[in-house]
Amino acid sequence: MSEFQVKVENVVAFVSLGEDIPLTKIVSKLENAEYEPEQFPGLVYRTKEPRAAALIFSSGKIVCTGAKSIEKAKEAMTKVVDTVRDLGINLPTKFNIKVENIVASSKIDAKLNLEDIAFSLENAEYEPEQFPGLVYRITEPRVAFLLFSSGKIICTGAHNIDDIHTALGKLKEKLESIGIDVKPSKDITSSKDIKLAKDAKLAKDAKKDAELAAKRALKDAERAKD
Known part of the structure; x- marks a missing residue:
C-alpha cells in the first residue's frame, strides 16, 4: 500500500452471461432504459442504488460503469442481471464479474511544471493546446496517469486497488x-481543487475514457468469439 490517498472515481465492470437477451422485448418493461440500435447496438439501463449505468448487449454481455467502488460495481451488475431475469429472460444465477478499468484520483502537495516533466520522462505526452494534463504511461502495472499542474493525479486502466497504489509508488520514484x-496530499477533496475547471474536465474525460475502454474490450471479446 502506497502513502497516497486515493479516491475511486469510476469502476467499469464486465460480464458475459452466455445467453441472448432480446433488447427490443425488455426495453419497454425497464424504467430508465434507452435503446436506439441505429445509434448504438446496446441498451442503456441506469440503476439508482447504487448509481450506475449498464450497457446491455443482445449477445448476453453487459458493461457496467459509473460506480464509485468495486463492491458497488458488482452490486449494480448483479442488480441489472436480476432485473432482466425477472422479466422472464433465461439468465444464469451465477456469473463471473470482471473489473475492466478503475479510474482513481490522488494529489501531490506541489505545483508541477508539466513541460519539464514531459522533457525529462520517457512515455510522457504533453500537448497543452489539446488537453491541459500530461499523460504518463507505465507498463507494470499497465496504467496511464494524467498529471495536472495543480498536483492533481488521475490513474486509469487499473484492474484493482493494489495496482493503483503500486503504480503511484512507481510514479513517485520517477518524479x-x-x-x-513528492509529498502526497492528505486531502484530495479540497474545495480549491473542486473549483478548478481543469480538474472538472479531467474527471469527465477520464470517465469517458473508461467507457471507451470498456467498449473496446467488448469488441475484442466479440472478435474472439467469431
Whole structure:
C-alpha cells in the first residue's frame, strides 16, 4: 500500500452471461432504459442504488460503469442481471464479474511544471493546446496517469486497488528521480481543487475514457468469439 490517498472515481465492470437477451422485448418493461440500435447496438439501463449505468448487449454481455467502488460495481451488475431475469429472460444465477478499468484520483502537495516533466520522462505526452494534463504511461502495472499542474493525479486502466497504489509508488520514484519533491496530499477533496475547471474536465474525460475502454474490450471479446 502506497502513502497516497486515493479516491475511486469510476469502476467499469464486465460480464458475459452466455445467453441472448432480446433488447427490443425488455426495453419497454425497464424504467430508465434507452435503446436506439441505429445509434448504438446496446441498451442503456441506469440503476439508482447504487448509481450506475449498464450497457446491455443482445449477445448476453453487459458493461457496467459509473460506480464509485468495486463492491458497488458488482452490486449494480448483479442488480441489472436480476432485473432482466425477472422479466422472464433465461439468465444464469451465477456469473463471473470482471473489473475492466478503475479510474482513481490522488494529489501531490506541489505545483508541477508539466513541460519539464514531459522533457525529462520517457512515455510522457504533453500537448497543452489539446488537453491541459500530461499523460504518463507505465507498463507494470499497465496504467496511464494524467498529471495536472495543480498536483492533481488521475490513474486509469487499473484492474484493482493494489495496482493503483503500486503504480503511484512507481510514479513517485520517477518524479523524484528528476528532482521533484513528492509529498502526497492528505486531502484530495479540497474545495480549491473542486473549483478548478481543469480538474472538472479531467474527471469527465477520464470517465469517458473508461467507457471507451470498456467498449473496446467488448469488441475484442466479440472478435474472439467469431
